[in-house]
Amino acid sequence: MSAKQPKSGNKGKKTPEDAPGAVWFRAEKTSRTGPQLSHERIVATAVELLDRDGVQKLSMRRLAERLGAHATSLYWHVATKDDLLDLALDAVFAELDLPGEHSAAWQDDIEAFMTGLRSVLLRHPWAAALAGSRPLMGPSALRASEFTYTALTTGGFEGVHLSSAAATLTHYVLGSASSEAVWRERSDEAATRSAVDAHLRARIDEYPTLAGHFPLLDEDDWDAHFHRGMRLLLAGLASSEARG
Amino acid sequence: MSAKQPKSGNKGKKTPEDAPGAVWFRAEKTSRTGPQLSHERIVATAVELLDRDGVQKLSMRRLAERLGAHATSLYWHVATKDDLLDLALDAVFAELDLPGEHSAAWQDDIEAFMTGLRSVLLRHPWAAALAGSRPLMGPSALRASEFTYTALTTGGFEGVHLSSAAATLTHYVLGSASSEAVWRERSDEAATRSAVDAHLRARIDEYPTLAGHFPLLDEDDWDAHFHRGMRLLLAGLASSEARG
DNA sequence: ACCTGAACACCGTTCAAGT
DNA sequence: ACCTGAACACCGTTCAAGT
Numbered sequence: 001m002s003a004k005q006p007k008s009g010n011k012g013k014k015t016p017e018d019a020p021g022a023v024w025f026r027a028e029k030t031s032r033t034g035p036q037l038s039h040e041r042i043v044a045t046a047v048e049l050l051d052r053d054g055v056q057k058l059s060m061r062r063l064a065e066r067l068g069a070h071a072t073s074l075y076w077h078v079a080t081k082d083d084l085l086d087l088a089l090d091a092v093f094a095e096l097d098l099p100g101e102h103s104a105a106w107q108d109d110i111e112a113f114m115t116g117l118r119s120v121l122l123r124h125p126w127a128a129a130l131a132g133s134r135p136l137m138g139p140s141a142l143r144a145s146e147f148t149y150t151a152l153t154t155g156g157f158e159g160v161h162l163s164s165a166a167a168t169l170t171h172y173v174l175g176s177a178s179s180e181a182v183w184r185e186r187s188d189e190a191a192t193r194s195a196v197d198a199h200l201r202a203r204i205d206e207y208p209t210l211a212g213h214f215p216l217l218d219e220d221d222w223d224a225h226f227h228r229g230m231r232l233l234l235a236g237l238a239s240s241e242a243r244g
Numbered sequence: 245m246s247a248k249q250p251k252s253g254n255k256g257k258k259t260p261e262d263a264p265g266a267v268w269f270r271a272e273k274t275s276r277t278g279p280q281l282s283h284e285r286i287v288a289t290a291v292e293l294l295d296r297d298g299v300q301k302l303s304m305r306r307l308a309e310r311l312g313a314h315a316t317s318l319y320w321h322v323a324t325k326d327d328l329l330d331l332a333l334d335a336v337f338a339e340l341d342l343p344g345e346h347s348a349a350w351q352d353d354i355e356a357f358m359t360g361l362r363s364v365l366l367r368h369p370w371a372a373a374l375a376g377s378r379p380l381m382g383p384s385a386l387r388a389s390e391f392t393y394t395a396l397t398t399g400g401f402e403g404v405h406l407s408s409a410a411a412t413l414t415h416y417v418l419g420s421a422s423s424e425a426v427w428r429e430r431s432d433e434a435a436t437r438s439a440v441d442a443h444l445r446a447r448i449d450e451y452p453t454l455a456g457h458f459p460l461l462d463e464d465d466w467d468a469h470f471h472r473g474m475r476l477l478l479a480g481l482a483s484s485e486a487r488g
Numbered sequence: 489a490c491c492t493g494a495a496c497a498c499c500g501t502t503c504a505a506g507t
Numbered sequence: 508a509c510c511t512g513a514a515c516a517c518c519g520t521t522c523a524a525g526t
Binding site for chain 2: 489490491492493494
Binding site: 059060061071072075080081 | 498499500501502503
């Protein structure tokens with residue numbers, strides 16, 4: 001059905017470009033529907049669509065349409081949709097701006113990593129949940145890991161304690177960013193929150209401690225919430241026990 | 245096409261139950277293809293399928309087939325597939341076995357929560373990633389939160405520090421379980437790991453610290469890895485700074 | 489009250505064919 | 508080398524109709 005009404009195609013239309021002599025005025029080889037497909041353009045557009053509509057709405061067909069191409073053409077450039085998601089995710093990590101040189105206090109580097117990663121993840125609300133569900137092995141993710149490993153090494157972490165500390169920090173950033181993103185994505189955060197709050201208060205026998213403590217009724221608290229968790233982690237890192 | 249070859253249906257087949265007089269031997273009103281649908285049976289079967297085939301493979305049609313019903317029938321019991329996933333997830337949290345009474349040392353309760361949650365999540369490898377990507381507001385998840393909030397209150401946490409500490413612990417368990425599950429799901433974990441290791445070593449200029457520290461080449465290290473992160477968090481909780 | 493059947497508007501991916 | 512077109516085997520969900 002939808003194939004019968006060409007939306008962005010150009011077959012069958014008589015355009016000035018078809019007129020005799022038009023060869024001379026036509027652009028050389030480049031496709032008429034925009035720039036050619038390329039690995040980079042596909043990934044960049046995927047990120048754009050993911051930002052706008054979320055991960056559930058991204059399809060190869062919608063992506064292709066936006067690129068002025070057919071869905072099947074994408075498969076010349078990327079193997080699967082899953083690969084594309086990995087590429088889009090690493091593109092987000094590529095936005096992470098880490099200090100060029102390591103600072104005197106290694107804790108400052110850890111803070112820079114954590115707050116920096118959090119803010120790129122919040123710029124792309126689909127990214128944190130995705131990052132939590134697959135290995136992060138892209139070059140930009142590895143670059144970020146390298147930075148963290150170096151800072152922690154300066155802090156005295158070695159061997160297995162090094163990887164455990166790094167993983168713990170990363171899990172915290174991904175987890176808190178994901179949870180923040182998912183709450184903020186719903187337009188009615190405040191309404192949902194007070195509904196949950198009411199629900200808990202109505203069952204105060206079951207949830208005596210939880211009711212009344214349901215977090216973050218104020219929107220601006222997200223930032224402070226993140227920083228409190230980060231301080232807890234930094235305090236944990238400071239403890240010699242963590243180093244073995 | 246697929247509708248023309250009845251796979252598990254029973255229309256058109258002559259069975260002994262169709263024979264004259266068979267009325268008397270037939271079960272009363274119950275459907276022929278198994279017990280009737282119910283909220284509980286749908287959720288339990290969904291968990292079963294998720295355990296076996298993962299979240300990507302779960303569809304309303306496959307689930308219905310396994311229940312001996314049609315996909316559309318499920319919609320009388322659950323509103324959407326998304327709701328069903330929330331229900332399945334809370335069913336996993338329901339398996340979490342928490343101490344009946346709180347122990348003398350609140351840290352032991354925190355440990356019990358963390359290790360307990362980790363093990364139910366690893367029993368259902370799809371669960372951790374899902375839990376990280378949506379609010380956990382089911383009754384069993386709330387029960388677990390109540391337990392943690394109570395333990396932390398005993399530990400001296402109050403107000404915003406209480407929710408921040410609780411969230412930090414939860415993010416760690418979900419993140420580490422998710423990452424462990426995703427690595428273990430691939431049949432060739434060892435092979436993948438040494439491929440990554442080789443990749444890093446080949447780029448030792450870019451990743452001087454990371455190369456050679458790529459974690460967990462031994463499978464049994466997952467457990468110790470988790471416990472090291474947990475100790476780091478407990479050390480963080482112990483620091484007075486975390487309480488305000 | 490509970491379930492079916494048909495239908496709608498989609499999916500990811502393969503592959504021969506075009507340029 | 509890069510892209511199209513047709514096709515395959517699926518999806519979630521709605522809704523009128525059956526019992």
